[in-house]
Amino acid sequence: MTLSVHIRHRFGTFDLDVAFDAGPGITALFGQSGAGKTTIINAVAGLFAPDAGHVTLNGHPLFDSTAKAFVVPAARRFGYVFQDARLFPHLNVRENLTFGTRYAPASAKGASLDDVTDLLGLSALLNRMPATLSGGEKQRAAIGRALLAKPQMLLMDEPLASLDGPRKQEILPYLERLRDGPLGLPILYVSHAVDEIARLADTLVLLKDGRVQAHGPLYDVMADPAAVPLLGVREAGAVIEAEVLTHATDGLTQLRSSGGDLHLPGVQAQPGTKVRLRVLAQDVMLSVNKPEGLSAVNVMPVIIQDVHQGDGPGAAIALRAGDDRLLARVTRRAVAELGLTTGMRCYAILKATSVAPGSIGR
Amino acid sequence: MTSDAAAWEALRLSLWVACWATVLAVPLALWIAWILARRDFWGKSLLSALVHLPLVLPPVVTGYLLLMGFGRNAPLGRALDSIGITLAFHWSGAVLAAIIMGFPLMVRAMRLAIEAVDPKLEEAAATLGAPRIAIFGRVTLPLIAPGILAGAVMGFAKAMGEFGATITFVANIPGQTQTLPSAIWAALQIPGGENQAIAMVMMASVVAIGAVLISEALARRVAARIAGA
Numbered sequence: 049m050t051l052s053v054h055i056r057h058r059f060g061t062f063d064l065d066v067a068f069d070a071g072p073g074i075t076a077l078f079g080q081s082g083a084g085k086t087t088i089i090n091a092v093a094g095l096f097a098p099d100a101g102h103v104t105l106n107g108h109p110l111f112d113s114t115a116k117a118f119v120v121p122a123a124r125r126f127g128y129v130f131q132d133a134r135l136f137p138h139l140n141v142r143e144n145l146t147f148g149t150r151y152a153p154a155s156a157k158g159a160s161l162d163d164v165t166d167l168l169g170l171s172a173l174l175n176r177m178p179a180t181l182s183g184g185e186k187q188r189a190a191i192g193r194a195l196l197a198k199p200q201m202l203l204m205d206e207p208l209a210s211l212d213g214p215r216k217q218e219i220l221p222y223l224e225r226l227r228d229g230p231l232g233l234p235i236l237y238v239s240h241a242v243d244e245i246a247r248l249a250d251t252l253v254l255l256k257d258g259r260v261q262a263h264g265p266l267y268d269v270m271a272d273p274a275a276v277p278l279l280g281v282r283e284a285g286a287v288i289e290a291e292v293l294t295h296a297t298d299g300l301t302q303l304r305s306s307g308g309d310l311h312l313p314g315v316q317a318q319p320g321t322k323v324r325l326r327v328l329a330q331d332v333m334l335s336v337n338k339p340e341g342l343s344a345v346n347v348m349p350v351i352i353q354d355v356h357q358g359d360g361p362g363a364a365i366a367l368r369a370g371d372d373r374l375l376a377r378v379t380r381r382a383v384a385e386l387g388l389t390t391g392m393r394c395y396a397i398l399k400a401t402s403v404a405p406g407s408i409g410r
Numbered sequence: 411m412t413s414d415a416a417a418w419e420a421l422r423l424s425l426w427v428a429c430w431a432t433v434l435a436v437p438l439a440l441w442i443a444w445i446l447a448r449r450d451f452w453g454k455s456l457l458s459a460l461v462h463l464p465l466v467l468p469p470v471v472t473g474y475l476l477l478m479g480f481g482r483n484a485p486l487g488r489a490l491d492s493i494g495i496t497l498a499f500h501w502s503g504a505v506l507a508a509i510i511m512g513f514p515l516m517v518r519a520m521r522l523a524i525e526a527v528d529p530k531l532e533e534a535a536a537t538l539g540a541p542r543i544a545i546f547g548r549v550t551l552p553l554i555a556p557g558i559l560a561g562a563v564m565g566f567a568k569a570m571g572e573f574g575a576t577i578t579f580v581a582n583i584p585g586q587t588q589t590l591p592s593a594i595w596a597a598l599q600i601p602g603g604e605n606q607a608i609a610m611v612m613m614a615s616v617v618a619i620g621a622v623l624i625s626e627a628l629a630r631r632v633a634a635r636i637a638g639a
Binding site: 137147 | 530534535536538540548635
């Protein structure tokens with residue numbers, strides 16, 4: 049299942065020219081507002097025809113400006129989850145959920161109503177009207193409605209952006225289940241929240257001013273020092289995978305990554321499960337000697353892979369810890385004084401509290 | 411004919427004319443309202459002005475224009491006459507007059523309802539695979555139903571009360587073209603006809619208030635369902 053997108057579009061002063069592929073799993077389109085994310089997803093859905101380019105799914109053209117091909121949205125079979133849910137106000141939740149089922153071809157594979165209500169926790173809401181639902185419940189119903197149209201791929205346009213923190217935490221596990229579950233549905237996911245994509249995405253497309261700036265597997269792009277300004281210096285940070293070992297009585301959990309063990313608070317996952325940890329670059333310190341007498345409990349031996357200096361006072365350091373990669377943000381002065389260079393061995397110090405609970409996924 | 415029988419006959423004819431006018435005008439008004447709300451084309455303002463013309467013209471002028479267009483000696487009237495349709499001085503002419511006079515009110519109510527529908531909902535229905543006709547039937551139509559109902563009630567009430575254009579176009583023939591307003595007017599022309607007029611005024615009031623109450627009740631039910639009460 050591969051979606052191939054190459055579109056050019058101009059309206060007013062905004063100029064969009066992007067090309068990327070989205071395969072299995074979750075492909076996240078990340079960028080600040082105005083980067084062109086929604087324009088791209090709407091072009092994929094067929095809600096408008098771009099000036100030029102093509103959109104193909106498994107080689108079938110959905111849009112091709114040279115061949116004058118344009119498949120209408122109803123025939124594209126994408127499940128679109130809008131930021132504003134867009135439930136039909138005159139239909140109850142059950143009627144909303146099943147709205148698109150009858151239009152799917154008989155041969156289409158997909159979830160049943162029971163599967164979807166179980167997956168999204170909707171059983172108690174089936175007879176309610178949309179006006180009586182909370183924001184999180186509306187969004188869950190909208191996801192279920194898109195799934196029950198038996199789509200070939202899900203398109204999600206900032207499905208969590210209109211929700212507050214707790215409601216986001218309520219939906220995220222459902223999205224993870226969707227990604228990891230038996231449906232195995234590919235998802236194109238638009239977001240401007242780094243914590244969401246760090247937790248959900250498999251592939252990342254970084255957009256800025258209508259252009260693709262970086263594109264690749266999530267772990268690679270997040271660990272790329274060049275991506276720091278695109279993600280924002282406060283938000284940038286590598287994602288590593290770790291296995292939960294034990295929960296200690298003092299509230300810390302021992303996790304094993306390929307670079308060494310970590311002790312972190314607030315981990316809910318059961319021992320044996322693999323989780324993603326997002327380690328903010330600004331929360332990683334570097335020491336050339338093995339540090340002693342520190343209050344920080346997480347120290348990892350690392351090798352410097354790249355020193356990336358920009359125009360500002362900061363520098364982004366790419367590190368390798370076992371098979372995992374880390375990113376540290378230090379000052380240029382520290383780079384000079386410590387003589388940090390590629391290939392150097394040193395120690396990364398992670399404050400245990402630096403991994404926010406919401407940054408732990410799967 | 412006794413005066414009582416004449417009054418009931420006028421009521422029956424008015425209801426008959428108003429029902430026909432409403433049934434025939436609703437689909438046409440919905441179509442025009444849709445075009446005015448959703449389409450952009452050359453001459454849109456002209457169409458809008460034409461639809462609203464009966465609202466601003468003196469009704470007697472509208473009636474006279476109808477007579478000039480559909481009278482027995484007018485080209486259009488003669489053409490219709492040859493295929494067996496007579497409008498002038500016939501109850502079907504009263505239906506035509508009622509449709510034209512009520513049309514602006516119907517179109518206005520329906521156009522407002524269509525403009526209030528968020529096209530994003532129709533977009534969402536399209537992404538779920540629904541063809542256009544299904545989007546209209548399952549999303550748009552249920553959402554504008556209260557507006558269609560309001561327009562229909564307005565059109566019905568206007569048809570029940572239409573006087574000027576009707577009496578000019580189809581005259582005031584008891585049992586044939588004498589609607590309730592024409593009968594009330596006729597009764598008031600006869601010395602001592604006030605009692606009969608009052609009886610018919612009561613009839614007209616009951617029908618009008620009844621129509622409004624029924625439409626209000628239906629609109630409330632729709633609103634309550636959407637609110638999830």
